Amino acid sequence: MKKLIPILFIALIVAGLMILLASCQQSGGDVSPQTGVGGSMARFAITGNTLYIVSKQSLEVYDITNGGDPAKTVKKDLAVGIETIFPYQDHLFIGATSGMYIFDNKTPSNPVQISQYSHVLSCDPVVARGKYAYVTLRSGVACRPNGGQSSLDVVDLSNLQSLKMVDTQRMVSPYGLGVSGNMLFVCEGDNGLKIMDLSNPAKPVFKTQFKDVPAYDVIALDSSVVLTGNHGLFQYRFDNNDNMELLSKIPVQ
Amino acid sequence: MSSPKLIYMKSLLLLSVVFFALACTPEYSDDPAGKPFFDKTGYRPIYQSESEINNVLVGLPTALSDPGKIYLREPYLFINEKGRGIHIFDNADPRNPRNISFISIPANFDIAVKDDWLYADNASDLLVYDISDPKQPKLKKRIEDAIPLVNYPPYTNVYFECVDARKGIVMGWEKVDMPTRPGCYR
Numbered sequence: 389m390k391k392l393i394p395i396l397f398i399a400l401i402v403a404g405l406m407i408l409l410a411s412c413q414q415s416g417g418d419v420s421p422q423t424g425v426g427g428s429m430a431r432f433a434i435t436g437n438t439l440y441i442v443s444k445q446s447l448e449v450y451d452i453t454n455g456g457d458p459a460k461t462v463k464k465d466l467a468v469g470i471e472t473i474f475p476y477q478d479h480l481f482i483g484a485t486s487g488m489y490i491f492d493n494k495t496p497s498n499p500v501q502i503s504q505y506s507h508v509l510s511c512d513p514v515v516a517r518g519k520y521a522y523v524t525l526r527s528g529v530a531c532r533p534n535g536g537q538s539s540l541d542v543v544d545l546s547n548l549q550s551l552k553m554v555d556t557q558r559m560v561s562p563y564g565l566g567v568s569g570n571m572l573f574v575c576e577g578d579n580g581l582k583i584m585d586l587s588n589p590a591k592p593v594f595k596t597q598f599k600d601v602p603a604y605d606v607i608a609l610d611s612s613v614v615l616t617g618n619h620g621l622f623q624y625r626f627d628n629n630d631n632m633e634l635l636s637k638i639p640v641q
Numbered sequence: 642m643s644s645p646k647l648i649y650m651k652s653l654l655l656l657s658v659v660f661f662a663l664a665c666t667p668e669y670s671d672d673p674a675g676k677p678f679f680d681k682t683g684y685r686p687i688y689q690s691e692s693e694i695n696n697v698l699v700g701l702p703t704a705l706s707d708p709g710k711i712y713l714r715e716p717y718l719f720i721n722e723k724g725r726g727i728h729i730f731d732n733a734d735p736r737n738p739r740n741i742s743f744i745s746i747p748a749n750f751d752i753a754v755k756d757d758w759l760y761a762d763n764a765s766d767l768l769v770y771d772i773s774d775p776k777q778p779k780l781k782k783r784i785e786d787a788i789p790l791v792n793y794p795p796y797t798n799v800y801f802e803c804v805d806a807r808k809g810i811v812m813g814w815e816k817v818d819m820p821t822r823p824g825c826y827r
Contacts, residue, residue: 422756424714432753432760439753439760441767444791455758456769456781468791607713612735614718616711621720623735635735638720641704 427605427616428474428513428564435475438496442470442482451497461497476516479548483514488523490548505543505551513605517567519545520554520589524562524574538562540574542590554590566608571595571626573613575603581615583632595630677798677826683819684794684801688809694747694764699778702728702740714754717741717775724813727752727761729775742776748812764810765790793827800826 423434433440439450439458445468450458469485480491480499487506491499505523514523521543540562542555561577572584572592580599584592602617612635615622620639624632705728709721716733726746731739748764757773758781767787770778792804794814803825804811 422714424712424754426712426753427710429710430712430751430753432751432762434753434755434760439755441751441762441788443789446789448787448789450767450787452755452758452760455756456771458760458767458769458782458784460784460787604708605710607711609713614711614713614735616708616720618708620705621708621711621718621738623732623738625735636738638705638730638738638740640706640708 425607427607428515428566429472429605431471431473433473433475433480435493436496438493440473440475440480440499442466442473444468444470446470447473447480447482447491447499449497449499462499464491464499464501472513474513474515479516481514481516481521483512483523485512488512488514488521488543488551490545490551503548503551505553513564515565515567516545518589521545522565522567522572522592524559524565526559526562540565540584540592542592544590555592557592563603564605566606566613568608568610568613569628571608573606573608573615575606575615575617577604578602578618581606583630598632677800679800679822681819682800682816683823684796684799684814685817686802686804686808686811687813687815689747689812690809694810694812695766695783696747697726697763697768697780698745699780700743700745703743704740709750710752712752712754717754717772719752719754719759721750721752723750724748727759729772729778731775742778744770744778748810762788764788764812793825797827 431442437451437453439452441448445466447464447466449462451461452458467486470482472483474481478492478494480493482489487504489501490503492502493499512523512525514521523541523543525539527538538559538561539556540559541553544552544554560579563575563577566573570586572586574582574584576582580597580601581603582597583595585595586592601622602619603615604617607614612623612625620637622637623635625635626632707723709723712719716731718730718732718738720728722728726749727744729741731741746761746763749761751762753760757771759770759772761768765786765788767784768780769782771781772778794801800823802823
C-alpha cells in the first residue's frame with residue numbers, strides 16, 4: 389500500500405499538468421495569433437472563420453473555413469458612406485459618415501443590425517473596449533464640407549438599443565485609433581500621435597503628443613504600437629510609466 | 642373678332658406656353674437651390690482597362706512611398722501602398738523589420754490575413770493569396786465583383802464627370818478645371 393501512494397501522487401500531478409496544458413491551448417481569446425489584427429481604418433476584418441468586407445454601402449460576408457476559397461454567405465445593404473469595420477466580442481462596429489452601426493454577429497455568417505449611433509456628417513473609424521466605443525470624427529472637405537469641429541467621442545455601450553455619448557473633446561485632424569491597457573492612441577494625421585489616459589474609460593484624458601510623427605492609423609498591442617503615416621511606419625514600446633521607446637522605423641523614400 | 646374674352650384666352654395660352662417653356666429649360670442659372678456651388682472645377686474619373694487593373698504581380702521588396710493601412714499577423718507585418726499593392730515585412734524582431742516582398746495590385750487599399758491566406762482588394766475584385774512562403778506569394782483565387790464600387794468620388798458638394806463604364810474601370814479621381822458644369826454632382 390505504501391508503494392502506491394507516491395505513484396498516485398505522481399499520477400495526479402501529471403493529470404493536473406495535462407489539464408493545464410490543454411486549457412492553455414484553448415485560450416486564444418478573441419484574436420488568435422493566426423488571424424492577426426488590422427488597424428482601425430480597415431474595410432476588411434476577420435473573426436474566426438469569417439471575412440467581413442465593408443464597401444461604401446454594404447457589408448459583404450464570406451465564410452473562410454476553407455481559407456483559399458472564400459464562400460459568400462450574406463450581403464447587407466447599408467446607407468451610403470460606410471468607412472470602417474471593427475469586430476469586438478460578439479459585435480461588429482461599422483463606422484460611416486452618418487454615424488456608427490452596431491451588428492450582432494453571434495451567428496458570424498449572418499450579422500444582424502441592432503443599433504445605430506448618428507452624428508453630424510463626418511468620416512470616422514471606431515474601436516471598442518469593455519463598455520465603451522471610441523469614435524473619431526474628422527471634419528474637412530471630403531468628410532464634413534460645411535465645417536464643424538473634429539472630435540473624439542465616447543459612446544456608452546451598456547444598452548446597445550439606446551446608445552449614449554458620454555464624452556466628447558476636440559481633436560485637430562483625427563484618423564485611426566487604438567486601445568491598449570489604460571492608453572488610447574489617437575492618430576492626428578500630420579499633427580502626430582496623441583496619447584490619452586483611459587484610467588476612467590468614459591473620459592479619456594490627454595497625456596502626451598508626438599507631434600513630429602505623422603499618424604494615419606495604429607495597431608495597439610499589449611506593450612507596443614505599430615503606427616503608419618506619411619513619414620513611414622514606426623514601432624514603439626510603451627510601459628505603465630508613460631515611457632515610449634522607439635523600436636524601429638521603416639521610412640518613406 | 643377680338644372680344645375681351647378672346648384676348649384673355651390668348652394671353653392665358655401665351656402665358657401657359659411661356660410657363661411650360663421655363664419649366665422645361667434645364668437649370669443652368671447660377672447655383673440653383675440644392676446644387677453645389679460651381680467654382681469651375683470638378684472631378685474626373687481616372688480610368689484603367691480591366692486588363693490593366695487586374696494585372697497583379699509579385700516582386701522584389703520595394704521602399705514605402707505612400708503607406709496606407711496596416712495588418713499584423715505575427716511574425717509578418719503587411720503595409721498597403723495606397724492604390725498600388727502590399728509590402729510584406731518579417732517583423733519577428735520589431736527592432737529590425739525585414740522587407741521581404743511586394744505584391745503589386747492596382748487599386749488596392751485593404752488587407753486581411755488568416756493563417757497562410759492573404760485577402761486583398763483589387764478594385765471591385767477580392768484576391769486570395771497563398772503566403773505560406775511570404776517571399777513568393779501566390780495568387781490562388783480571384784472573386785470578381787465582390788466589392789461593389791460606387792460611381793462617384795469620395796467627396797460631397799462637388800461636381801464630377803459622370804462615369805462612363807465603356808471607358809474602363811474607375812481607379813481614382815482627379816480634380817481638374819472645368820469651364821462648364823459636368824453632368825453629375827453630389
